[in-house]
Amino acid sequence: QKEVEQNSGPLSVPEGAIASLNCTYSDRGSQSFFWYRQYSGKSPELIMFIYSNGDKEDGRFTAQLNKASQYVSLLIRDSQPSDSATYLCAVMLRSGAGSYQLTFGKGTKLSVIP
């Protein structure tokens, strides 16, 4: 069974600090990795995706992927109170056109303290 594991939190960080969110996955064939932000009562909002080992930066966000260790992480620099939300890690296993599965973790709740 394909699994995506995240620490449910809550993870509390002071404003301006770096928030580090981690995710592990079980299927070595996974090919695409996504981070979504979800505010309470709202739908998931894409933050970024990553496909290759290493780091990918977008503004204050950096995604890190290590396929050998089967983990993906998200760093949020200069955390702001508006970053307080649940962060969902999602992993895609693609096996041909029209045949694929996106598996979500349960999410990590982040709280940025002013």
Place this chain on the structure above:
Amino acid sequence: DAMVIQNPRYQVTQFGKPVTLSCSQTLNHNVMYWYQQKSSQAPKLLFHYYDKDFNNEADTPDNFQSRRPNTSFCFLDIRSPGLGDAAMYLCATSPFTSTGVGQDTQYFGPGTRLTVL
């Protein structure tokens, strides 16, 4: 702006009374998905359409059906809602027009929160 739209945003129905949720997209994406998300849980895929090809998840109850009459619209029908079907229902789309980077990225609509009385 190109987007994924869901209607209604809030739906209240009675136990056993059929309900239809709708999703439309202006992104011209090939793939449309329906997810169910309950409080503090991960979104759970119910089914998806790759163009007109329907793909049902093995554990999706028969009580849930879907229609995609054209590229832009997709509907979720719940034939006899039970109390356990109260949840946020999320529609998402992804391009999949090629195998390039980002083609499998899913973009979500605002969701429909279903309450069953």
